Amino acid sequence: MSEWGFFLYMATKLYRHSWLAELGAIAFLGFRWKSGRPFSFLDILALVILVLPIVIALGALIGRSRRRYERLVDAACWARWEEVLRLLPRLPRGVSASERAFRKAAALAGLGRVDEALEVVKPLASNGEIPEWLYWGRLSSVYRAAHDREQALACMENAASLAPDNATILVDLALALLRDKRDIARAAEIVRRVKTQALSDIVMHFVQATEGILALEKGNCHEARELLEQARASLSKLTTAAAGPFLDRLHAYLCLAEAGVGNYASARQHLDQATPRFKALGEKDLLARCEKELGD
Numbered sequence: 001m002s003e004w005g006f007f008l009y010m011a012t013k014l015y016r017h018s019w020l021a022e023l024g025a026i027a028f029l030g031f032r033w034k035s036g037r038p039f040s041f042l043d044i045l046a047l048v049i050l051v052l053p054i055v056i057a058l059g060a061l062i063g064r065s066r067r068r069y070e071r072l073v074d075a076a077c078w079a080r081w082e083e084v085l086r087l088l089p090r091l092p093r094g095v096s097a098s099e100r101a102f103r104k105a106a107a108l109a110g111l112g113r114v115d116e117a118l119e120v121v122k123p124l125a126s127n128g129e130i131p132e133w134l135y136w137g138r139l140s141s142v143y144r145a146a147h148d149r150e151q152a153l154a155c156m157e158n159a160a161s162l163a164p165d166n167a168t169i170l171v172d173l174a175l176a177l178l179r180d181k182r183d184i185a186r187a188a189e190i191v192r193r194v195k196t197q198a199l200s201d202i203v204m205h206f207v208q209a210t211e212g213i214l215a216l217e218k219g220n221c222h223e224a225r226e227l228l229e230q231a232r233a234s235l236s237k238l239t240t241a242a243a244g245p246f247l248d249r250l251h252a253y254l255c256l257a258e259a260g261v262g263n264y265a266s267a268r269q270h271l272d273q274a275t276p277r278f279k280a281l282g283e284k285d286l287l288a289r290c291e292k293e294l295g296d
Contacts (some may be wrong), residue, residue, distance in 0.1 A: 002158040014053030025049040026072040036229070060229035069095060074241040076103065078280045081110040098130045102138045115141055133162035137169055140176075147282060149180045170194050171206045178210070179249075179286075184217050207248075213253055221260030228254050252286045259293045267294060 015022060025046040027030065032043055042196065066088055075083040084107040090286035101121050123134055140155035153176050160166075160173045174190040177183040191210055212227030232250045235243055251274040258267035271290045278287040286294060 011053050014056055018049075018053065021049055022053075039132040068243060070090065072103065074244075076106060077241050077244045078277070079110055079282065080280075081145075096129075097123055098138075102142065105142045106145040112146070114146050114148075117146070123160065125183035131163075133159045133166065133169060137172065140172075152176065165197070165198050167194050167199055167203050168206075171203065171210060175206075175211050175213070178213050178217065182217055184214060188214055198245050200226055201234075202238075205231050209235070209250060210232045212250075212257075216253055216257050216260070219260075221257045225254065225257040225261060228257060245277060245281065248274045249286070252278065255290045256293055259290075263295065 006169060021221075028046050029043065029050075031047075068087065069092065072084055072087040072091065075087065077083075083162070088104055088107075090284060091100065101124060105117040105120045109113070109121065121124065121135075121139065121271070125132075130138075136155045136159035140152045140159065143149075143152035143155060154238055156169075156173045156176045159169050163169050170190050171194055171258060174187040175195075176191070177187045187210065191214065194207055208227055209231035212224050212231055215221075215227060216224035232247060232254065235247055235250070251270040254272040255267045255274065258270060267290075275287065278284070
């Protein structure tokens with residue numbers, strides 16, 4: 001059913017169920033208008049009764065559209081690429097063309113159709129719909145879906161060079177450097193630069209997570225556990241499905257930190273949390289590292 005069709009269906013259904021109240025409200029307003037009586041609270045109440053089904057139908061339409069997009073994001077976060085492609089044509093009109101294109105490209109890349117994926121987003125590189133730095137940042141996720149770490153990291157480097165003061169892009173680059181190369185020196189330098197800026201709470205939580213990973217890679221497991229747990233607790237409050245993969249990555253790093261301080265039972269719990277996501281996304285390196293640490 002189309003958006004407009006769904007709205008009409010809901011409004012018609014609600015009016016049908018409340019026809020007696022609607023008829024009474026119309027009769028009351030007609031009587032008041034003919035009698036010339038001054039407008040009062042009762043008139044407002046009658047008007048509310050008349051328009052309430054439309055308001056409820058509109059709210060249902062907005063909720064339905066939001067749920068469709070959330071379903072698509074959740075599917076992408078679990079690498080259910082065929083489902084992403086099925087859901088794309090049914091997204092609400094409010095979803096931008098660039099968002100649709102990059103979601104489609106990531107799905108195609110995840111299915112091994114990389115050349116086709118790149119063609120989908122190629123026009124966005126030069127049509128001015130989105131900033132160039134954002135194009136390269138989003139392109140990184142397309143290569144990430146294809147498990148091409150080298151190209152994904154190169155795209156993040158391009159994005160950061162085009163937006164050298166963008167804290168979000170810089171933190172993403174630091175995380176990518178730790179994820180793909182375990183490059184402690186460069187990631188630490190980027191974090192130092194980012195912390196000189198005024199940061200929003202959400203960016204600060206990601207900075208804290210990055211510092212936790214840095215501490216872990218330096219062998220400071222106690223510090224890493226504290227920072228990672230604080231970041232995980234804060235980011236767990238996010239209700240979007242898009243936060244899921246990063247939170248599960250934090251669980252994997254917490255597994256390593258807990259194992260590093262001898263808390264193997266806690267380390268196992270964190271690994272159990274992260275494993276389904278890592279298997280779905282095909283991310284083997286960090287998972288193998290955790291399993292090795294636990295002797296699996």
